[in-house]
Amino acid sequence: DAKTTQPNSMESNEEEPVHLPCNHSTISGTDYIHWYRQLPSQGPEYVIHGLTSNVNNRMASLAIAEDRKSSTLILHRATLRDAAVYYCILSQYSGAGSYQLTFGKGTKLSVIP
Amino acid sequence: EAQVTQNPRYLITVTGKKLTVTCSQNMNHEYMSWYRQDPGLGLRQIYYSMNVEVTDKGDVPEGYKVSRKEKRNFPLILESPSPNQTSLYFCASSLTWRLMNTGELFFGEGSRLTVL
Numbered sequence: 001d002a003k004t005t006q007p008n009s010m011e012s013n014e015e016e017p018v019h020l021p022c023n024h025s026t027i028s029g030t031d032y033i034h035w036y037r038q039l040p041s042q043g044p045e046y047v048i049h050g051l052t053s054n055v056n057n058r059m060a061s062l063a064i065a066e067d068r069k070s071s072t073l074i075l076h077r078a079t080l081r082d083a084a085v086y087y088c089i090l091s092q093y094s095g096a097g098s099y100q101l102t103f104g105k106g107t108k109l110s111v112i113p
Numbered sequence: 114e115a116q117v118t119q120n121p122r123y124l125i126t127v128t129g130k131k132l133t134v135t136c137s138q139n140m141n142h143e144y145m146s147w148y149r150q151d152p153g154l155g156l157r158q159i160y161y162s163m164n165v166e167v168t169d170k171g172d173v174p175e176g177y178k179v180s181r182k183e184k185r186n187f188p189l190i191l192e193s194p195s196p197n198q199t200s201l202y203f204c205a206s207s208l209t210w211r212l213m214n215t216g217e218l219f220f221g222e223g224s225r226l227t228v229l
Contacts, residue, residue: 036218043117043203043220044156087156101218102172103148103156 004088009108012078020073020107022088027068032091034101035062035073037084044087044103047073083111115140117221119204125227126194134189134224136204142219144207145187146171147179149200150223156203162187163210194228201225 005023012018024033035047048055048062050071055062061074075082087106117138126132138145146161148171158171162181176198178190187206191198204221 041223043205043222044218045220046217049217100158100161102158105153105155 003102004090004104006086006088006104006107008105009110011110011112012075013112014080015077018075018078018082018109020075020086020088020109021070022072023070024088024090025069027090028092030093033062033064033068033071034089034091035060036087036089036103037082038087038106039081039084047086049091078109078111080111080113083109085109115219117204117206117219119202119221119224121224122222123225125229127229128195129193132191132194132226134191134202134204134226136187136189136221137185138187138204138206138219139185140206140208140219141184142206142208143184144210145181146205146207146218147177147187147189148203148205149173150203151200159189159202191226194226196228199226199228 032049032051034049036044037047038044048057048060050062050064063072085106085108087103089101091101120135143164147159148156150156157173159173159177160171160179162168165181165184168179168181181187202224205218207216207218
């Protein structure tokens with residue numbers, strides 16, 4: 001199974017950009033890269049996803065390496081509300097047209113005021 | 114408001130006493146799933162359902178049962194709970210299993226279960 005590797009924890013100062021790295025060296029050609037985050041005492045929430053090209057939405061940007069073996073989630077200006085565990089996940093084809101998302105342990109982001 | 118609702122949010126029970134955690138979504142989603150979250154282990158999938166009457170095992174199905182009789186509901190059943198099932202449980206749903214590669218999973222707020 002393709003897996004992802006993320007640092008256990010990171011710190012950022014408030015209002016500065018944050019780059020959260022993810023390695024997925026065994027990614028296959030059909031795997032999408034997803035990012036979710038989990039705020040304290042809440043369920044995970046979707047952040048962004050992509051296949052090959054860089055992606056932007058209102059929450060974040062996703063930069064995908066040309067060889068797709070790594071990606072980076074970019075929060076342009078960290079706020080205290082962005083303190084959460086961030087999960088980098090691959091959606092893997094599991095047969096009969098279905099895909100599965102397998103969550104790892106994620107990166108705990110702390111934001112310093 | 115679009116949401117996934119789980120009940121109960123907190124429960125303390127004793128070994129062997131059957132319990133059901135309910136999950137309901139109001140978004141007409143085909144795909145639903147249960148996860149458990151334990152310290153140091155992240156989120157692990159228990160069971161999932163691609164549509165009504167279609168369910169399959171995830172990574173850690175032992176000791177759990179599910180059913181999907183209606184599109185909106187996906188209850189998790191612990192027939193004979195044991196202390197190792199003490200965990201935080203999340204239900205999630207998505208529009209369709211066909212778009213799991215590009216779609217978004219919506220999660221409930223979680224159910225914290227303690228089995229004594």
